[in-house]
Amino acid sequence: MSWMRWRPATEQALYGPDGFYRRPEGPAGHFRTSVHASARYAGAVARLLGEVDEALGRPAELAFVDVGAGRGELLAGVLAAVPAELAGRLRPYGVELAARPPGLAPRVEWTPELPAGVSGLLFANEWLDNVPLDIAEADGDGVLRYCEVDPATGRERLAEPVGGADARWAGRWWPVAEPGERVELGGPRDEAWAAAVGALERGLAVAVDYAHTAADRPLFGSLTGFRAGREVPPVPDGTCDVTAHVALDAVAVPGFHSLWTTQREALRALGVSGGRPPLALASSDPAAYLRALSGAGEAAELTDPAGLGRFGWLAQAVRMPVPGSLGGLPGWQTLVP
Template identity: 65%
Template structure:
């Protein structure tokens, strides 16, 4: 029996699936994602406030349904769902049915109003919000060999790699359409087909409303020549090793995920539209109302982090309306 047949060598999709979500996998650890990396949700409560404003816009477009659904995909420990409920106007919060979708177990201290699920509920009327979910949907890695042929990259649990069989079938068609590699030896790509399918399935749970995917992303004009596969452990970027000890992630080809009617924009532009800006308070406030000035200055600093060029502000927002106009129009 060969090493590959015995399971010592696996494609990255299978290896990462087990390392992240299998028994003892990274996302089943008690500290949750916040113990290893900082997302927009953890950076500032302003992010949840912006999502609450977006939910209110969806509520208006839906003519104020009762209940109004909010689905937090890849919910971590429920931080975003908790923050959104706290930021909603009382009348909207009273009608909101909140769901947190996560593979890990429900936190003991989670708000009782939030239903904890392992998969998104069907027949959603409202907002489905997926912050940094798609980057953790495992994908295969392709690399061009010395003959100019894209091959599947195989990996061991210790992170050692070698090339496997040529990429073929629907995966080869995806590469040709969304991430053509050419014939340069060593060029790499993440084959995003599983993410396209996962996003389409999530959108399909909406009867009416809006689905939003937020992630570090690239489009056809900016594909990186050697891919983006990496790992994170305890707040630091590290080599991606599929042994359950670290997060394994790769940027998302959000343009490939988009369904008809979608809009793709930066987090910076989305948050500006939702009234999150880094404008500093007027200086005269420092002498007339100093405590208010300090609070406003702190808020501006948090907004600056969420909208920063070269940082969180460059994240992509894929907005997919279903049966309603896009609540963040051009």
């Protein structure tokens, strides 16, 4: 056996030279995200980008930073959806370790690093759940110990007690009560999100992910794998995605106006509704009715509370007013880190 902590094992499995996220088929070859489900998702993000533009006073240059950009699907969708006047002032960035995808608009700056000092909308769709972290478990005496994994088989063993910053993080955000309970030590994600928020001079930072807060931490963790559209054991050998849900309340950077809600509520605020078109339209304009029905089906998938609609949205305003679709609407709650 070749034992490693989960964080370096996952880092190697996902982002190493032969890692999962560097495979030619990309994430879309293995699982379906909101971006792949419907162009309405990019349309909603484009609307939010327009509201950020308004809140910033329509600057001469507005950034759209797609963090964890995959193969550029969201970037392409947003560029297609924004009005011409805004498109002329827009500076789009794709932040991604994988190589630049073919066919992406030349104006998109494709980079492995966060751009610094930009103003606009930073959007991270299903990024934080793939920021590697360590896993810990309470032993028979209730002592929280790091889990080590064999990358070839996924077998685990308990190692030394958790200490230092990890112990402080667990005590603050995810205390354990019983032997066998597991903790996904989220400090690296907090740091990654703080760096993303810190990249904005002014603007709005939004993280979207399967998530939990202190009221509903999973007792035995959420670590899992995905391959070819199926959930599989999380073996960190590079053949599958290895992911864990995000402690959204811990991630929020102190000192900024912070709001959170579900994707269902966020998309509804941005005009995405799964309501069926009026039946009378089927008689007056059958083609339009079928288009509207198809769109309603896509919207229903995006907002399904048992599926994509239960994603968490965290929005943090950086030296700007909260955009209209977020502030004061039902479903959005103020989050105090």
